[in-house]
Amino acid sequence: xxxxxKKKSNIVVWAVLGLLVLALGGFGIGNFGGSVRSIGSVxxxxxxxxxxxxxxxxxxxxxxxxxGQPVPLASPTGQRISERVRRQLIGGAALEHETQRLGISVxxxxxxxxxxxxxxxxxxxxxxxxxxxxxxxxRSGLTESDFEENIRADAATGLVSAAVLAGVEPxxxxxxxxxxxxxxxxxxxWLTLDAGVLEGETPxxxxxxxxxxxxxxxxxxxxxERKQITYVVLTPEALIDEVTVDxxxxxxxxxxxxxxxxxxxxxxxxxxxxxxAAAAEAAKAALDAGDTTFDALVTGRGxxxxxxxxxxxxxxxxxxxxxxxxxxxSAGVVGPVETDLGPALFRVNAVLPxxxxxFEDVRDDLREELARGRARAxxxxxxxEIENLxxxxxxxxxxxxxxxxxxxxxxxxxxxxDGVAAYAAFRDAAAAVTTESFPQLFQLExxxxxxxxxxxxxxxxxxxxxxxxxxxxxxxxxxxxxARLVEMxxxxxxxxxxxxSWESLGHAPDARDGIGRDSFLDGAPEGLVADAFGxxxxxxxxxSDPDGRVHLLEVVAVTPESxxxxxxxxxxxxxxxxxAQGIAQDMLNGFIxxxxxxxxxxxxxxxxxxxxxxxx
Numbered sequence: 001x002x003x004x005x006k007k008k009s010n011i012v013v014w015a016v017l018g019l020l021v022l023a024l025g026g027f028g029i030g031n032f033g034g035s036v037r038s039i040g041s042v043x044x045x046x047x048x049x050x051x052x053x054x055x056x057x058x059x060x061x062x063x064x065x066x067x068g069q070p071v072p073l074a075s076p077t078g079q080r081i082s083e084r085v086r087r088q089l090i091g092g093a094a095l096e097h098e099t100q101r102l103g104i105s106v107x108x109x110x111x112x113x114x115x116x117x118x119x120x121x122x123x124x125x126x127x128x129x130x131x132x133x134x135x136x137x138x139r140s141g142l143t144e145s146d147f148e149e150n151i152r153a154d155a156a157t158g159l160v161s162a163a164v165l166a167g168v169e170p171x172x173x174x175x176x177x178x179x180x181x182x183x184x185x186x187x188x189x190w191l192t193l194d195a196g197v198l199e200g201e202t203p204x205x206x207x208x209x210x211x212x213x214x215x216x217x218x219x220x221x222x223x224x225e226r227k228q229i230t231y232v233v234l235t236p237e238a239l240i241d242e243v244t245v246d247x248x249x250x251x252x253x254x255x256x257x258x259x260x261x262x263x264x265x266x267x268x269x270x271x272x273x274x275x276x277a278a279a280a281e282a283a284k285a286a287l288d289a290g291d292t293t294f295d296a297l298v299t300g301r302g303x304x305x306x307x308x309x310x311x312x313x314x315x316x317x318x319x320x321x322x323x324x325x326x327x328x329x330s331a332g333v334v335g336p337v338e339t340d341l342g343p344a345l346f347r348v349n350a351v352l353p354x355x356x357x358x359f360e361d362v363r364d365d366l367r368e369e370l371a372r373g374r375a376r377a378x379x380x381x382x383x384x385e386i387e388n389l390x391x392x393x394x395x396x397x398x399x400x401x402x403x404x405x406x407x408x409x410x411x412x413x414x415x416x417x418d419g420v421a422a423y424a425a426f427r428d429a430a431a432a433v434t435t436e437s438f439p440q441l442f443q444l445e446x447x448x449x450x451x452x453x454x455x456x457x458x459x460x461x462x463x464x465x466x467x468x469x470x471x472x473x474x475x476x477x478x479x480x481x482x483a484r485l486v487e488m489x490x491x492x493x494x495x496x497x498x499x500x501s502w503e504s505l506g507h508a509p510d511a512r513d514g515i516g517r518d519s520f521l522d523g524a525p526e527g528l529v530a531d532a533f534g535x536x537x538x539x540x541x542x543x544s545d546p547d548g549r550v551h552l553l554e555v556v557a558v559t560p561e562s563x564x565x566x567x568x569x570x571x572x573x574x575x576x577x578x579x580a581q582g583i584a585q586d587m588l589n590g591f592i593x594x595x596x597x598x599x600x601x602x603x604x605x606x607x608x609x610x611x612x613x614x615x616x
Contacts, residue, residue, distance in 0.1 A: 039086070039607045042093040043599035045100065050142065053611050055085045060615070073615040082612070094595035095157035106155040114151050164591050165584045170576035178575045183561025183568055185516055186532055189502070189554040191492075191509035192523065193485045202484070205476045213476040214465050220475070221468050226413045228456040229430055232396045232405040233420055234382065235448030236375035239404070243371040243378070250366045254359050261357040266312045267325055268350040270305065272298055273341045280336035280343035287333055287345075292566050294333055294347045299570035302577050312352055321346060376447035383449060387441050396439060396453055405449070411458070426450055478548045485550040486542065492552060493540045509552070514559065528553055 038046035056073075059081045063071045071078050099105070115121065116128045120136055123129030137147050195202075205213065214221060254261065272294070274280035286292045298308055315322035321337040321344070328334055328348045335345035382403060389399050400407035412421055412430045420426050423444045429452055439451040465472065495505055502509055512521065517533055525545040532541055532553045540554045562568055 037607075038604060039611065040090065040093075040601065040603040042090060042596055042601050043097040043101075045093045045097045045599075047089045047093050049607050049611055052085065052089060052608070053614060055089060056082055056611065056615070059085055070616070073612055078615075086608070090596065090601060091592045092157065094592050094599055094601075095160055096153050097599045098595050099153070099156040099160050102160070104156045104159055106152055106159075110155060111148050111151050114155070115148065161588060164588055168580050168584045168587065170579035170583070174579055175572055175575045178579075179563070179568060179572045180561045182517060182571055182575075183563075184533070185514045185559040185561075186555055187511070187513045187557040187559070188515060188532055189509040189511055189556055190521060190524070191502075191507055191552045191554075193489060193550045193552070195481050195485075195548070197488070198481065198484055202477050202481045205473060205480075209476060210469070210472055211465065213479075214468075214472045217475075218462060221465075221472065222460055222462050223458075224413045224415070225460050226411045226416075226458040227430060227433070227454055228409065228411055228458065229433070229452050230396055230407065230409050230455055231420060231426070231450055231452040232400050232407050233444075233448060233450040234379055234386075234403070234405040235444065236372055236379055236446055237448075238406065239375040239378050240368075240371050243374045245367050245370045245374070249370055250363055251359065253366050253370060254362065261355075261362065263352075263355040264314045264316075265326070265354045266314050266352040267328075267348050268312050268352065269310045269318070269325060270294070270298075270308045270347040270349065271310055271321075271339070271344050272301065272303075272308050272347075273339065273344040274301075274336070275342065277336060277338075277343045280345060284333070284335060284345055292569075294345070296566040296570040296573075297345070299573050302573075318346075379447055379449055383441065386449065386451075390439055390441060390451060396451060399451070409455070420450065423448075423450075426452070482544055482548045482550065485548075486544065489542045489550045489552050493542060496540060496554065497538075509554070511556075524551055524553075 038048050039052045040047050060071050060073070060078065063077065063081060071081070073079070073082060115133065121128055121133040123132055134144065137144050142150070272283075274283065283292075283297050287294065287297070295305065298305060315326045318325055319339070321335075321339055324334050324337050325346045325348060329351060331348055331350065333345055333347045336343040337346060338344075386399060386403055386405065389402060394402070396407060399405055408420065410416075410419055410421060412427070414431075417427070421430065423446075425442055425444050429442055429450070433452060433454045435454055435457075437454065439453050441449055441451050444450055492505060492507070496502070512519075515521070515529060515532075517530065519529055521529060523545075525543045528541065528543045528551055531543065532539075532555055535541060535555045537555050537557055540552055543551050543553075545551065563572075
């Protein structure tokens with residue numbers, strides 16, 4: 001009987017291609033035992049445990065890189081990731097099962113091109129390195145044959161997916177409705193009222209008013225639960241004055257960073273690549289004639305400005321395009337220019353002149369950097385001594401007496417962020433500590449060391465009125481002032497509805513023409529612009545902000561979207577692309593579900609548990 005085909009999952013291909021060298025750091029995957037082969041299958045296509053392990057590890061590390069925190073597999077986030085990875089692998093197995101049923105494959109030449117073009121397999125000279133290829137694949141726990149079959153399977157399933165998605169068109173009615181909605185504009189008048197427009201000062205509250213304001217918001221005057229904590233801490237800052245830095249070291253660091261302090265002339269550049277010279281030349285001609293914009297060309301290619309942004313680059317960094325781009329001495333578009341990626345247009349957004357930073361201008365900063373690094377090293381050198389003292393049962397007071405660590409006490413509430421609690425690591429440790437916790441040394445963000453002990457937990461408590469009298473009075477005055485401003489705003493709104501002019505009312509609001517739904521009015525409360533788009537001309541919306549001010553926004557005119565502008569065309573293209581992608585994804589998901597149902601999905605929970613056992 002023929003052996004079952006192994007699943008060649010595209011998620012594993014990309015894990016190896018993009019993340020393997022950095023993520024695995026030279027360590028192979030776990031040993032699951034010869035009897036555990038797969039976590040499941042779709043039809044005859046198995047999903048090997050090695051592929052699930054690698055895919056799961058890659059996703060967990062990606063999540064850790066994004067959040068800065070390890071992700072335990074048993075946590076809700078870890079469970080969601082493992083479920084998503086299994087669904088992706090099962091979906092990939094279903095697609096491969098279908099490619100095998102249809103007899104679809106790709107040749108060795110296509111596989112070879114993909115391998116040779118992979119950046120992870122290049123040597124120092126930028127060309128394919130056979131030894132690097134073998135080493136990376138070895139670390140992945142796969143054989144070269146397995147990996148190349150993964151690529152072949154990925155390409156084949158890509159052909160099936162493309163066939164399913166071919167011809168997907170966005171719904172015209174939906175795109176037109178979205179474009180018309182997004183392109184509508186408002187001309188508005190904006191007036192901000194603050195305490196300065198009120199006649200006379202807001203009087204001080206009476207005792208009865210103060211008592212009523214206090215009782216109406218007791219939660220605001222309740223001290224939250226707090227922890228009384230004793231801690232010891234040693235930071236590089238505490239040692240920095242004791243550090244000696246030689247002048248020659250400072251000069252050496254400056255020389256080492258000569259390229260940073262002496263920058264060649266640069267340009268802020270965006271590059272838009274076209275499939276052929278004819279398309280690039282047609283785009284440039286349309287730009288020169290004023291028939292389109294560079295932004296519209298980018299959107300028309302299904303890209304965003306982030307995709308084409310090269311940042312600030314030197315002439316040398318642009319290679320063959322450098323001379324043409326640097327011939328522009330101001331903002332503009334140049335091209336088409338032939339590049340390694342194809343003919344391209346380059347937009348120069350700014351010219352950055354060469355910069356030379358004298359040693360004297362950065363000497364103090366460099367000295368502080370060197371001194372701080374040396375102070376961090378001195379702190380780190382004390383780590384083992386302090387850990388040994390803690391392990392021997394010494395109290396924090398004993399450690400403060402025996403070392404350079406400073407001792408202190410602090411009350412920590414959920415919002416405490418001053419003093420030593422300014423360190424996130426300290427706040428995290430304080431949140432986790434209990435009366436049963438043994439003091440442990442932990443590192444602060446600046447390289448410092450700290451340990452802490454919970455002395456007592458103070459329950460939430462209502463602060464007496466006498467203790468918070470000034471604060472209650474300030475809150476009352478702010479609320480009273482805002483109430484008077486809202487009353488004035490309502491009177492102005494009624495007067496405008498009766499036909500009175502702003503001039504006769506003694507106010508001169510700012511005019512803002514052509515604002516869109518995504519426009520930002522500096523200082524306006526959240527939602528004010530959105531509320532204005534629910535009004536017809538003459539309508540006025542009133543809103544208060546957290547600083548006690550009151551805003552009036554009057555709609556003067558409504559301008560429908562103009563469908564003939566380049567911006568409107570770009571919006572339609574973007575909405576159409578998003579709608580088509582959404583439909584395409586739904587179609588593909590439905591197709592994969594049907595393949596799973598027809599092929600039959602089996603899951604080996606014992607194998608899954610074995611893989612999970614390799615993770616913390």
